[in-house]
Amino acid sequence: MKLKAEECLTKELAEGALAASFGFTSDADKSMIDADVTCEGRRLSSDGNERRLAAHATKESVISYTIYVPESMDHNDIVAKVKQLNEPGASQDAFVKHIKDEGGIEVDATSIEASVPTVTSVVITVNDDGSLAEKPVPVDKIPTKSSPVPAAKSEEGSNVGAIIGGIIGGLVALALIGGLAYYFLVVKKRSES
Numbered sequence: 620m621k622l623k624a625e626e627c628l629t630k631e632l633a634e635g636a637l638a639a640s641f642g643f644t645s646d647a648d649k650s651m652i653d654a655d656v657t658c659e660g661r662r663l664s665s666d667g668n669e670r671r672l673a674a675h676a677t678k679e680s681v682i683s684y685t686i687y688v689p690e691s692m693d694h695n696d697i698v699a700k701v702k703q704l705n706e707p708g709a710s711q712d713a714f715v716k717h718i719k720d721e722g723g724i725e726v727d728a729t730s731i732e733a734s735v736p737t738v739t740s741v742v743i744t745v746n747d748d749g750s751l752a753e754k755p756v757p758v759d760k761i762p763t764k765s766s767p768v769p770a771a772k773s774e775e776g777s778n779v780g781a782i783i784g785g786i787i788g789g790l791v792a793l794a795l796i797g798g799l800a801y802y803f804l805v806v807k808k809r810s811e812s
Contacts, residue, residue, distance in 0.1 A: 620682045621679060621680070621681050621682075621732045623679050624718065624724050624725060624726045624727065625724055625725050628658065628722070629656065630654055632717075632718055633680070634649070634653075634654045635717050636713075636714045636715075636717040637654065637682075637684060638717075639713040639714060639717035640710040640717075641697060641700050642700075642713075647749035648689050648749075650750040651686060651687040652684060652687075654683065654684040655682070655684070656680055656683075657681045657683070686736070687743050687751060689749070694738050701736055702733070702735060705732065705733050711731065714731070
């Protein structure tokens with residue numbers, strides 16, 4: 620998505636504007652948006668501490684985003700709202716208004732170019748409050764369950780024989796040394812006396 624504004628957008632401002640345009644009001648729903656903003660070839664920091672030119676200069680921001688569709692919504696509704704960002708209406712108005720209200724930045728609404736997003740199925744893990752718990756995994760990357768595979772021997776289990784052999788060998792060696800010591804110290808002394 621591209622747009623022109625009087626200043627470069629920050630990541631948080633872009634995510635908030637997208638949430639406003641899709642009607643995401645809860646923090647849990649807002650956590651489902653992950654955006655990345657590039658302005659005039661530079662990736663922007665999230666704290667807004669980037670160098671700015673005069674306020675009247677037009678800056679082009681490119682917003683790359685991923686939206687994880689909440690369970691309560693249908694992905695087709697999100698795709699329709701993205702298409703509506705290109706035209707005057709409720710979605711575009713909410714997007715532009717959020718940027719103005721939260722960031723104090725005027726956006727040229729006629730410059731907004733939002734291409735139709737691609738839809739990919741992913742598995743989403745959410746917290747008790749419905750917010751995104753961890754980065755989702757694409758469905759095609761999840762290993763399928765196949766026939767059971769026998770458990771691999773642990774490294775500890777494969778050394779048990781060696782450990783037992785070492786203990787027994789040590790005990791035998793200790794018995795031999797003790798027997799030889801007894802023979803030389805006790806039996807031989809008795810036979811000499």
